Amino acid sequence: MTRALNAGARLPGTPTPMHRWPGAGGVGIAGDSWGDPRGPLVLLQHGGGQTRHAWKGAGETLGAAGYFAVAFDARGHGDSDWAPDGDYGQDWMVQDLECVIAALGGRRPVLVGASMGGGTSLVAAGEGRVDASALVLVDVGPHIEAEGVQRIQAFMTRNPDGFGSLDEVAEAIASYQPHRQRPRSLDGLAKNVRLGADGRYHWHWDPAYRAGRQTMENRRDRMEASSRRLSLPTLLVRGGLSDLLSEEGAQAFLALCPHSEYVNVGGAGHMVAGDRNDVFAHAVIAFLQRTVPVRAE
Numbered sequence: 001m002t003r004a005l006n007a008g009a010r011l012p013g014t015p016t017p018m019h020r021w022p023g024a025g026g027v028g029i030a031g032d033s034w035g036d037p038r039g040p041l042v043l044l045q046h047g048g049g050q051t052r053h054a055w056k057g058a059g060e061t062l063g064a065a066g067y068f069a070v071a072f073d074a075r076g077h078g079d080s081d082w083a084p085d086g087d088y089g090q091d092w093m094v095q096d097l098e099c100v101i102a103a104l105g106g107r108r109p110v111l112v113g114a115s116m117g118g119g120t121s122l123v124a125a126g127e128g129r130v131d132a133s134a135l136v137l138v139d140v141g142p143h144i145e146a147e148g149v150q151r152i153q154a155f156m157t158r159n160p161d162g163f164g165s166l167d168e169v170a171e172a173i174a175s176y177q178p179h180r181q182r183p184r185s186l187d188g189l190a191k192n193v194r195l196g197a198d199g200r201y202h203w204h205w206d207p208a209y210r211a212g213r214q215t216m217e218n219r220r221d222r223m224e225a226s227s228r229r230l231s232l233p234t235l236l237v238r239g240g241l242s243d244l245l246s247e248e249g250a251q252a253f254l255a256l257c258p259h260s261e262y263v264n265v266g267g268a269g270h271m272v273a274g275d276r277n278d279v280f281a282h283a284v285i286a287f288l289q290r291t292v293p294v295r296a297e
Helices: 052-064 090-103 116-126 148-156 166-176 186-193 208-213 216-230 247-256 277-291
Strands: 017-020 026-036 043-044 067-070 110-114 134-138 193-195 201-203 234-239 261-265
Touching: 017 067, 017 090, 026 052, 026 090, 043 052, 043 090, 043 116, 052 067, 052 277, 067 166, 090 116, 110 116, 116 134, 116 216, 134 277, 148 208, 166 186, 186 193, 186 247, 216 247, 234 247, 234 277, 247 261, 261 277
Parallel strands: 043 067, 043 110, 110 134, 134 234, 234 261
Antiparallel strands: 017 026, 026 067, 193 201
């Protein structure tokens, strides 16, 4: 039986991607951009179960500061294609990143990655796959908390048969992010789900993404080795309320990469940019203005 390669029909109001690029193995990658294309390139990679839309506020702020910010949906997420073989290993993610960089002219980028996207960025830089000018890791490191991982996995695997209404989708998100105020309008949920042939709403991601994740041990060993090899300007941003990257986990990364800078964003959970975009964007821009400044024309 042929595997379905999308979660269903896009809902009205779902933003259309500004760009599409070829990823590894022919998988199409969808992306958005903000700012002057002549500015320093900043690539924004989201976490598992998220989309490029998680970076909209940060992208707009970076663009206004003179940077060319580009966010893209990882394979199997949002408007990017699903992997035909259901393989979502880290090497495929790194190859997609390389493809996007090539499509953008092979420019030397700043890599900004949250959670899954941070792991991709760290490995790409630490293993010499991408010659980045700076690295920003958002609530991720080699040492993360198993309970936080389990909570994310539980959220991503709940309601495997979909939702009967957007209200049910909103309730699921609210239970996962109790520190956030529930939105009054459900319109913003359109980009998070697709309408299946069964008439039910399903998350935008490929269920196979969850089934094929690497073990915690393999992930930690690879990211530790990459962290030790970093020599480029590096910033670690942690959400003060995060249950995934603890303060101990953050300090463990700083020990592996002692030249890196560190910002702890109070009042933010694992989704730092979404919870406190004002503080997050200010911290990232302050870091970049020192390490990868915008050049006057």
